[in-house]
Amino acid sequence: MANDGFDWTLVRSFVAxxxxxxxxxxxxQLGAQQPTLSRHIAELELQLGTPLFERTGRGVVPxxxxxxxxxxxxxxxxxxxALARALAGQREATTxxxxxxxxxxxxxxxxxxxxxxxxQAEPGIQIELVASNxxxxxxxxxxxxxxxxxxPAQGSLVAKKLGDIxxxxxxxxxxxxxxxxxxxxxxxxxxxxxxxxxxPSLLRGFAALGLPVTRAHFALRTDDQVAYGQLVAxxxxxxxxxxxxxxxxxxxRTLLPTLKxxxxxxxxxxxxxxxxxxxxRRVYDFLAAALPAALAG
Numbered sequence: 001m002a003n004d005g006f007d008w009t010l011v012r013s014f015v016a017x018x019x020x021x022x023x024x025x026x027x028x029q030l031g032a033q034q035p036t037l038s039r040h041i042a043e044l045e046l047q048l049g050t051p052l053f054e055r056t057g058r059g060v061v062p063x064x065x066x067x068x069x070x071x072x073x074x075x076x077x078x079x080x081x082a083l084a085r086a087l088a089g090q091r092e093a094t095t096x097x098x099x100x101x102x103x104x105x106x107x108x109x110x111x112x113x114x115x116x117x118x119x120q121a122e123p124g125i126q127i128e129l130v131a132s133n134x135x136x137x138x139x140x141x142x143x144x145x146x147x148x149x150x151x152p153a154q155g156s157l158v159a160k161k162l163g164d165i166x167x168x169x170x171x172x173x174x175x176x177x178x179x180x181x182x183x184x185x186x187x188x189x190x191x192x193x194x195x196x197x198x199x200p201s202l203l204r205g206f207a208a209l210g211l212p213v214t215r216a217h218f219a220l221r222t223d224d225q226v227a228y229g230q231l232v233a234x235x236x237x238x239x240x241x242x243x244x245x246x247x248x249x250x251x252x253r254t255l256l257p258t259l260k261x262x263x264x265x266x267x268x269x270x271x272x273x274x275x276x277x278x279x280x281r282r283v284y285d286f287l288a289a290a291l292p293a294a295l296a297g
Contacts, residue, residue, distance in 0.1 A: 008080055013040035014052065015073050018066065022059030095124040096279035100287075101143035105225035107131035109245050111147065114290045121286065125279060133225075144280050145287065146269040157269045163292045164263035166243040169255040174235035176253075182238070185211060185259045192219040192237035199223050202240060205261055244295055266295055 016026035017037060027034040045052050048069075053060035062070070102111060107129055115127055130143050146152070152159045169188070171181075182188055188211065195202050195218030206213035215221075220236055222228050232239035233249040240261060246252050268291070270284050 008076065010040045010044040010047070011073050011076050012080070013037050014044055014066075015070075015077050017041060017053065017060060018062055018070060018073075020059075025059070096277075097126040097128060098145065098280055098283045099128040099130060099143045100145045100147065100283070101130040101132055102147040103133050103149065103225065104131045105229065105242070105245075106147055106149075108226055109229070109248055110242075110291075110294060114287065114294055117290060118283065118286050122282065125283060127283070144270065144277075145284055146267075147287065147291070148267050148269060149264045151265065151267050152269045158272055159267050159269040160288060162266045162268055162288065163295050165266055165295050166263050167240055167261040168243050168246065169238055169259055169261070170232055170241050170246050170249075170252050171238045171255060172233060172235035172249070173251045173253065175237060182256055185209065185256055188238065188256075189213065189217060193217050194220045194222075194228060194231050194237045194239035196228075197221040197223045205240075208262070209260070242295075266291065 013026065013030070013032075013036075016030050017023060020026040020029055023034045023037050023041075026032075026037050030037070041052060048065065050065040051063050052066040053062055100111070100115075108131070111129065115129065118125070118127065146157075147162075149165070151161070169182075175192075179191055182191060193213070195215070202218075203213065203215065220231055222231070228239060229241060229245055229249070231237070232241060233252055235251075238255065242264065243254070246254055268284065268288055270280065
């Protein structure tokens, strides 16, 4: 044999001639020229070192060698067809636009590195990121996929829990240089704390921990999560933030590892109807695989 393998084009031509019983019929079937098929058969015979067809007045007759390799050749033909279909499906899965919605804080600090990695892996997929704290984007079809910190309750959505987001006490070195670092949770009462204006979650959390923290203990208050994080990063006081934020704020460090603040769950949601879209499914699967590590910070 002159080669270790077959050129698929030669094998395809062989199967066509075998099925048609003539070079002319195979040429019509493939939309090719008869001399081209004749050359392909001659090249394959040269590779195999044996004749595959005997020419007759009415066409060609397969030799014993041709019949011996017929099944294997057909399997190659089927495999090539499956490969072509898989490649077509892959092209469909890696081109298109997918719209993702998440909270403002996750859009600013959680998703950007994950979406950058997605773009490197799937350059044909365009992403639209909707930063919104409203939970209705997915239901109103304003987005294809949602990353949320509450479990979607609607039956029309398919949701997957990605993990829990650790919430940590954190402060900038500049604040700690002025005020010192708290050594135990009770020490927080002596520090400038950053809290929420109307959101009672921090107050409820401290009450559950048995710490008598009141609204007055929060020297700075805002319900804007991005502004809240920037206050912590600016050294305004001690805040309580998602662990994944801290590495992105130079000079900010976590405090009080014994302070057990309840974590936030993170859910990935998609409409049942569009889950079958290849491109949406590709992005959904990528986020499901990449976000758990990002959540841990």
